[in-house]
Amino acid sequence: MTLTRQEVSQHNSRQSCWVVIHGAVYDVTDFLDSHPGGPQVILRCAGKDATEDFDSVHAPELLSEVLPESTVRGHIDLAELQVLDAKLNDTMQTKSDSNAPPSLHSLINLHDFEHVAQKHLPANAWAYYSSGADDEISKRNSARAYQKIALRPRILRKIPSVDTTTSILGHSVSLPVYISPVGIAKLAHPDGECALAAAAGKRGLVQVLANGSSMPIERVMQSRNSPDQPIFQQLYVNKDIQKSVDTVRRAEKAGASAIWITVDSPVVGKREMDERLNLNVTGQGVAKIMASSTSPYIDWEILTWLRQYTSLPVVIKGIQCVEDAVVAYEHGVQGIVLSNHGGRSQDTAQSPLLTLLEIKKFAPHLIGSKMQIYIDGGIRRGTDVLKAIALGATAVGLGRPFLFSMSAGYGEKGVLRMLDILRQEIETNMVFLGATSLKELRPEMLNVSRLERDLIGSVKL
Structure with missing residues (x-):
């Protein structure tokens, strides 16, 4: 009709x-x-x-x-x-x-992509992607934590080449970097998470697909460069637990290689820029709408529940103190992500890098153990990546930069350009430090005294 x-x-x-x-x-x-x-x-x-x-x-x-x-x-x-x-x-x-974006060639660092995104993204998309909780103190401090650490380069070391490869949950990757789960990527570009998958495959990286992906996992899998390219599935536990069961089973059937359960946002943070922009439209921000079905009623037993439905490796995303890192280790998870949700949940929560220092000081047996340690939040430079690796992280996750790199119509090409910039910074600074491989990065290459001032005096494990 x-x-x-x-x-x-x-x-x-x-x-x-x-x-x-x-x-x-x-x-x-x-x-x-x-x-x-x-x-x-x-x-x-x-x-x-x-x-x-x-x-x-x-x-x-x-x-x-x-x-x-x-x-x-x-x-x-x-x-x-x-x-x-x-x-x-x-x-x-x-x-x-009248508002054409600059050429990709003219963008020379990750901050450039963010500036372009702010100018070219729709207002609601920019607010959703960039906003932090409350006064955005945690968001800012996550980045500042890296700036508090100084490098201690070694000179006169013959460095004909550098090796940036490592392994994430048994999967070889070309950089110690992965794509953090980022929701509604289509707001940045019509190809959304598929563009991220295509770029990750071409540069040999791992992508963690968001629970709130704007593309179905089956289509994201089709966008990979090869059947061996790993995709991990993020999981928020739904108030309707059957929906979480369906998510896990669908991901496993589609070929996902791990489940990353996110636990640092049992309720959504107060993201005021997002809420204010959408107040007259929906009465609440995009983030609050997206998180309305997340269950706050879970505890460590959720790991026992999850293992009923999958034998895939399990990673807990959202560890914010050394005590919980130890508990996660005791529960036998394959990995943890030190994260305060990009400063989007509880404002003034400490920076993930400070949590890594806590682990190094109070639970050093976790570093280099069977449980891999990942970290995200505030990473924008190759030096940030190297500092995290030198302190014991296996790899670092970036979220917002990948979304920003797709904006203004750049899509997959923007992601590739961003990754090439990050690779160049990592490789160059490895030469400066005198390290030929990631394994040669050591805490002795860093001066962490300024950040250590923020460490808690003692903990009871």
């Missing part, structure tokens, strides 16, 4: 809610309350074309998964749709011509 815009626009309430997506008209009235982001996200598009909103965060496959054929009421009049598309294209072309 062919419908006009006028006919569709009459169904603009909670009692009768129709939306248009790619020309098809869906009756989503009965779906409103089960939408993970809440009904308001859909109601703002009631009686209208929701294609742009849908495509910004979802893959097309999701339609058939959540909306049965019986919800289709017809299709919008093609002539009306073409007129709208023509106007939209004219507007976008004008905007593109």
